[in-house]
Amino acid sequence: MLPDIDKLSLAEQVAQMVLVRASGFLFDHQIQYPVWEPQAATLQHWVQDLGVGGVILLGASAGELAIRIQQLQNWAKIPLLISADIEEGVGQRFEGATWFPPPMALAAIFRKDQKLGLHYAEKMGAITAKEALAIGINWVLAPVVDVNNNPDNPVINVRAFGETPDEVSQLACAFIRGAKTHPVLTTAKHFPGHGDTAVDSHLHLPVIPHSTNRLVEVELPPFAAAIASGVDTVMSAHLLIPSWDEELPATLSQKILTGQLRQKLGFEGLITTDALVMGAIANGYGANEAPVMAVEAGADILLMPVDPEGAINAVCAAVESGRISRARIRESVERIWQAKSKVSLEPVSPTNFVERTAQNDALNTTAEILQQSQIIHGSLPLVLEKVITARKLNHDSPADFRNLIVVDDIFLCDFLNKLAPAITLPNQMGYKTQIIDCQTLAISNLEAHHPTLLQMFIRGNPFRSSAGLTKAAEDLFKKLLTSKDLQAFVLYGSPYVMQQFIPLLGAEIPGIFSYGQMPAAQDSALRTLFGM
DSSP states (O other): OOOOOGSOOOOHHHHEEEEEEEESSSSSSGSOTTTTTTHHHHIIIIIIIISSSSEEEEEHHHHHHHHHHHHHHHHHHSSEEEEEETTTOOOOOOOOOOOOTTTTTHHHHHOHHHHHHHHHHHHHHHHHHHHHEEEEEEEEEBBBOOOOOOOSSSGGGGGSOOOSHHHHHHHHHHHHHHHSSSOOOOOOEEETSSSSSOTTTTTTBBOOOOOHHHHHIIISSSHHHHTTTTOSSSEEEOOOOOOOOOOOOOGGGGIIIIIIIIIIIOOSSEEEETTTTHHHHHHTSSSHHHOOOOHHTSSSSSEEEESSSHHHHHHHHHHHTTTSSSHHHHHHHHHHHHHHSSSSOOOOOOTTTHHHHHHHHHHHHHHHHHHOOOOOOEOOOHHHHHHHHHHHHSSOOOOOEEEEEEESGGGOOTOOTTTTTTHHHHHHTTOOEEEETTTEEEEEEEEOOOOEOOOOOOOOOTTOOOOOOOHHHHHHHHHOOOOOOEEEEEEEEOOOHHHGGGSSSSSTTTTESSSSSSHHHHHHHHHHHHHH
16 A cells, blocks of 8 residues: 655655665675675665665576565555566576567567567566566566667667667567567667667767657657556666757656657656666766756656665755745656556565466477577588588598587676587587687687687677677688688577677588577477477
8 A cells, every 4th residue: 555645755756766786795795896785784775775666686586586676665665666687588587487589680680570579578568567467576667669770889789679760669668569469668779769879878978969850750659659558667767868858867867758758749757867877867967966867857656766875865955945846746656656556565475486386388389489580590400410520621530520609798698508508419519628818818828720619608798898700800700711610600699689690601511590698599409400
């Protein structure tokens, strides 16, 4: 039961507008991002004493997360919104749940068969929502409705549903339809469109130089479609758009959040900022000033302020000084109450995830999307015995077969471990695995005369600026071609990188591209490659 808003103090009302970041793990020593994720005592203070309105979670298994969410809801006097960035399914962030290929894989299917692409998008939304609710997540921070029309985009990239307004609009709306079959909130992000930038807003403030006409033609249609489909929340982008506001980024701009989103597009739901700790905002505006400016601009939810308690105090001070009206705060809290009334706010049992999810259906859907979106080059399958025979004809003795795996950062690969199919399946075929990352790759140290299965994991990753093909990866690829050691090639991740690699392959070298990087994608690609 939600309390009467008028019975809450100003500080309690403002606190409801704040969502804080927390680790999904239960213990302090498990915290993976200490700069962003508070220790348990601080988190409990924010939830129990300050009364923040919600939490955004990352890390842990789905089962552990159910316990964590139960703990958080027990601390809270007012039920919490529990959110997560689960654009590729709950399993993208929380182990054990379903991890789908990225949304752009659906665009590849949609272009061949629109009906099938929409079917998978709707199922993806429904399964994501169902699994989220089973562990206590009631706010799905998806879908991304940015139109990714810049191949060098390091932050959106394959997170987008496509490269044109039409395919993004249709697929995102299908995802929303699927998710709305369960009582969760959905989120269209990042308004007014983060698709045409080569700058990562986690680090710096991108500038979108386009005219109003261009924004209306390309960036805005998916947001308008999502709003018409009943999306519950819209997330702002940390972008400077001079044609709309020459001074302030969208997140802090009244001209954009209120003028464009509320008034021109007619959106009546919750407006949430993107994370206020991101460099595009945190580096240019004060930790406590940015939240005040976001509220002035029209934001209802302050996501991940640098200092949650300081942000609450700063907004309260702005109200008391007359800079922000009390009516403005009440408007946001009323929208938050409307949102909370739509969703399940009850603590859940950790056993719910197993009992309430249809894992077989989810796994089959994932496998089908992977198969339908996979791109194949050359003749398949690669038959090991034929290759060994060919090597014997060219060498006095057969060389060791090498499974060379290239990643952009070995320490951040949640899709790779000793049981990952990228390692185990080639091992079964007689390959010896070597893992290297693009940060430390030394081409000169790579031994020649080893028939090589080359597997590369390259996609756009926020904070890591790896949307494009790194020079080291390109040099390695070309060296293996020149030495004639390249036997087969698999790329997991960015289709823009694939477009740079595949044309260099001769017809005699089989290659496979997969949008997904997770174990299911590895399994699908390699079984196709080897005819297993």
